Amino acid sequence: MFGLFRRLRVDADYSQADLELRAARDRALAGDWVAAGNLLGATGRDWELRGRRIAVLGIAAGHSPRWLDQWEATLPDDPNVAVLRADALMDQAGEARGYASARNTTREQFREFDRLSTLAAQASARAMELNPDDPHPWVTRLTSMLADGHRQHDEFHEAMGEAVKRDPYNFDTHIMAVTFFCQKWYGSHEQMFAAARGPATSAPVGSSVAMLPLLAHFEYALREYGFDTRAESLSAKADYFRRPEVIGEIQACAAKWRGAGEPRLIGRGITLRHWLALANFLAQHDRAGTKALVEQIGPYLGNTAAYGYFWMRQAEGFRAVAKWAG
Template sequence: MALLRDMGRTLGKWTGRPAARLQKDSGQPDVQQVREAAGAADWATVRRLFEARPDGGDSTELLWAAADTAGVERWIVPAVEAEPDAALPRLVAGFRHISWAWEARTAARAQHVSREQFEVFHSRLRLAEQWLYEAAEREPRLTAPWYGLLVTGRGLQVGSTQALRRFEAAVRRAPHHLGAHTQRLQQVCHKWGGSHEEMHAFARESAAAAPGGSALGMLVADAHLEHWLSLDSGADDRYMRDPQVRASLHEAAEHSYRHPGFGQAASPYQQLQVLNSFAMAFSLGGDRTAARECFLATDGAVTESPWQYLNGSDPAAAYRKHRSAAGR
């Protein structure tokens, strides 16, 4: 219980049964400040907040905060033109065009997306690639451009060889970058042209190679959830309840969130992502004790992924249902 008490201090007090609330970021002040400054077209403040953080997992949270803010595309291009040698405005432009591209495509299945929507989607992703490659040229040490290029590459279907090269470029700069590994997991899963075997091997090997307490243990849980998603009703439940699946989840948990180094190796928001993924995986597998441990540590903070797989319109409702089933 000592580890859970440590998590409680990091993620908030968890006496009683806290209300489930969707949390789309870490809640850190600079994340909200970036979002507000981006909405106000205040590039000077956006730049200052980014420069106060190093490149890595935490800086990508700021990038998505800016990227998901409506209207950024209208003022970021002049900012790029005003700073021809700077990487940062190109990074923000690249990530905004990624987010803007998916706004056009929507989350619908491909057969329900019109040709016109796909044309806008691909056009915006190609612009994103331009900005991201320019950022990488100006600051070769940065990880973020290559992380972004993993996202654009999947949308543009650049092919397995090119996708692998982009992943390798990212992890040369940040070997345990959670976002890059999460994108690679998607790239090698069955629905994107990979296979269950390749996906599980990647997740297992990446988690095992990471330092104790790393957020990369989440890859094992996410791989099982992707496999579960691909199966028909009935087969999906049997898969998650398989003793080998349960054993692999516990093995990954021991090396990840149950490890004493978890609070140091993973950022607060990454911790929430890890715990939510394991909570859902253990819940679907019928392991109430392990699921309850994760629900306790999240203190009611719900990440959209992976709960949107169960309830796309209200991930917190799916979380609440499974938390109750776990006896929390």
């Protein structure tokens, strides 16, 4: 029964199953920034894949910026440099704030979060100028508003409009809306579910945004059933996922996401499989389907934040789901 779980090794690399991204990032960190440039150039106007690759490269640049500095010194007007600079600053802002609840975050952490978020917003404006068609600089701008969202609701809506003008069902754009309007940031449960269900309903079959209501359910359960306790309240959170209406929405979202054929593994494919496997586990629903999902996922955990809503460590959650799936 536990064969799959026993074989499971956890790969926490942020690139997940995108091995081209992993190789290019590693070459960039070794000094070959051209590899990163070639990767983004080859991605073209696949905005979801481009956004995911920028995010991973931005994290790498946030932790080790020398290769990006060299790239910028050589090609100061390269739009890929500009968007990566903005994402690197935003990653540094997130690290400065930390990932604890607001009451467990210090004034100094908030102050540094605000300072670096402001720099990221400025850098994203430069990226917008250099590549007006790219929605990702607008996503970074949206993310930067988490530092001061109470005073930036109108600006958030304006930036959101610019992002969706460029890519109506851009996953990164809509996930930021779900985040911004959730109760733990600057909205309410009602606003959050609206931000998730709106694009999920109107998007074409096969779109990744069809799965956004799952994130809203994760956020709701986190907030309502033990925000600061995680694992201690897992039972209460799981009870919520066993409600028939929650199971029904999860099934409908998954059916629409898969309606155009088996979704790819790169881009958001691994993360969305994790979401569905986690939701099934919490609902104790479709064990066989969850086993198939875990087999598709393989070792690629990456950074799947939703597990952290229910366990203190993401890998612990992934292993629990895999063990249940058998």
